[in-house]
Amino acid sequence: MEERVNQSKQPDIDEVAAFDCSHYVRLSGRQWLIVAAALLVFIAFAPLVWERIEGFNPGGDYRVPYELSNDYWLYHRHCRLACEQGKILVVGDSVVWGHYVEPDQTLSHYLNELSGSDAFVNLGADGTHPAALQGLLKYYGSDIAGRTVLLHLNPLWMSSSKHDLQTTKEFRFNHPDLVPQFTPKIPCYKAPLSTRIRIAIHREMPFANWTSHMRAAYFQNLDLAAWTIEHPYDCPVTAMTQKLPEPRAPERPPQTTSASKEPKKQDMAWVDLESSLQWHFFRQAVQRLQERGNNVFVLVGPFNEHMLTDQNKVTYGKLKEGVEAWLQANRIPYLMPAALPPECYIDASHPPAEGYALLAKSLMDSPSFKTVMLK
């Protein structure tokens, strides 16, 4: 009887010959269904199981670590947790994230300090220009619904056609995986069709985002093959320590100090607001948040106007007027504070700790912000 069972599991010689291969990895239709089911279960549940295994308890000043800026799975997780806890979400690029400052010196930290609560949470992501930000909110910020959101607009992204992604010459910009892959067309983005299709599929799949998280968090952003070449004698399994990097500030470049010396005056090639891609994407981001029933408050700048020539300040002023007009027309509460003192800038847009403290204060003093917060 046992022999008969064994025989039934093994193919006969003709079957092997019919397959005509130098291996016998041959599955029937039913076996393929089993494989498909097993894979689907794995793909559906592996990220969920890992969430339980990997400790993640963000404290009051938590921000996604700099090394994991492209780890959208972790961002999504951070975002979901903040929404579940009913926090006020501070969303934006590296200005919100707090480039050059420690986690307890960021805008959200000072807002918490001034409000005497831990209601504000830092959902900034380094390098998220508006084109990327709208993608971040679309694909990884789906939990942001019915919440209060402080959304930052950094005018730096409109300070040249390159920042505005309008140059026809290809260049590498931050977060290409978050920008629209097909429409609207971004002139400087020339990824091949296969890459665009891959990205479009990837960001819809939690599993794919989870594998990216694993690479970013434990394998130095390398795939397993490249990592084993770099670490020939290490075991990949033990590399998965379940300890995420600390959200430290990246090193401040030596030339950019908060010394009060007069910055070099520059003429920036501000783009026309009407034709600006970044402005188009920023408006899209606001509209998306509003459609999800969020109370959106926009903080514009403040840009380091001390580094602009007088003539350039006029151009920049016109851009601000355009932004303000749109915000007013759409009844979006906002604050467009005056530039901080010169010593409160490290570069064109990033303040040091004292700058963030001042900015938080001007927000807390703003009646419209208070109104939004009370909602």
Added chain:
Amino acid sequence: MLFQTLPFLVFFAIVYPVYLLIKGTRLRLPWMLVISYAFYAWLGWPYLIPLAYATVVDYLVTGRMVKSRRPRAWLALSIANDLGVLIFFKYAGFIAENINFLLRSLGVSYVIPPVGFLLPAGLSFYILQSIGYTIDVYWGRTEREKNFLAYAAFVSFFPRLLAGPIERANHLLPQLHDNARVTLRDFTDGLSIFVVGYFKKVALADYLAMYVAKVYGDPGQFQAPALLLATFLFAWQIYFDFSGYTDMARGIARMMGIRLMRNFDNPYLAVSMGDFWKRWHISLSSWFRDYVYIPLGGNRRGKFATYRNVFIAMVLSGLWHGAAWTFVLWGVIHALGNFATREMERTAFYVHRLPRTVKQLFVFAIVTFAWIFFRAHSIGDAGTIVARIFTSGSANPAVPLWAMAMIAAVWAYQWLFESRLRWFLELAVVRVLLVISMLTYVVLTVRAEGTPFIYMQF
């Protein structure tokens, strides 16, 4: 368009259902031709020109050949035309370079201007297939194909267009004419074959390529252990890359109800060089056997003639791979290796006393040594590698243990497959678990964009 990329998946998802719908109708052949040309044009539409040209000329010439009283002249014309296309695109630069070298050596100041034509992917494969067809028609081994669409589909059938297998007319053409049935078994078998090929390419070949490219990119910077290791890894890389391609090609064809010939049979288990060539790139080695080695006399005219014929076939095979002296040397080494194992096979010690594993390792060592010349960018680089293997230090080569473990696993599978324990691999549970493991590994770890297949450049 590479089989392992998303655009191909999209392409196949569109063309395959249509193929299934019309497979029993007159539209089948036109559809196969359209999708094959579309597939090829994706790589570059100019590629279509030599393909169409070679197809039309061979079709017309064989038509005249079967009616002519001087078929040999038509055969010569067809072969000359096919070789002309090959030389024009592939060897013109190499020939010019060598003539210039000769002229320089003779003190002649004239220099042939550099020639650089776009080498169409897969050119050598379809040209060889076309030549084989014409010779078969001349010899009467196969009937001349009257239906132009069938002949054009035979030359351009997309799964095998870029890197073979180099099919024979009497094997593929009847399948194109048949009222194709595609059974569920064809589909599942095709999928099984494809998945194994896919795993070989994306999880193994592309992985090993990282280490190999690093070392072979600048061999002067590495010492003997790293050079040896990179050569060992290249032996497996090229096997996984090429057999992976073939598996994917055969898998796709099988899903369409068409069986392409087997091209690999666990070549690194070969016990002699002759055995190796019965297991490696079978469609090419059998082509050279049938259309070069045997017409030259094969082994029928004594030992010297036999070795001469082997030598010619091997050198031509080397030159077929690429227009460079490194490939010629690769062919020479294979010929010499063939002589060596042939002679050893005459001894009772080699045949009866030497353990099979030792023979396998010996053949593997010869083949791997030859790969140095295949992979090196130039004769100079190959010389540097060989010299440094014997003269440089013994710095830690940083052996990627993960890669070694994967190679060991594949080798163990192949060894089991050819042993009495094969029944174990045939157990349903083993097969299912293997496929789940391979696919899980791929979805977990592979993220790279598709890299081209090595043999596409030939």
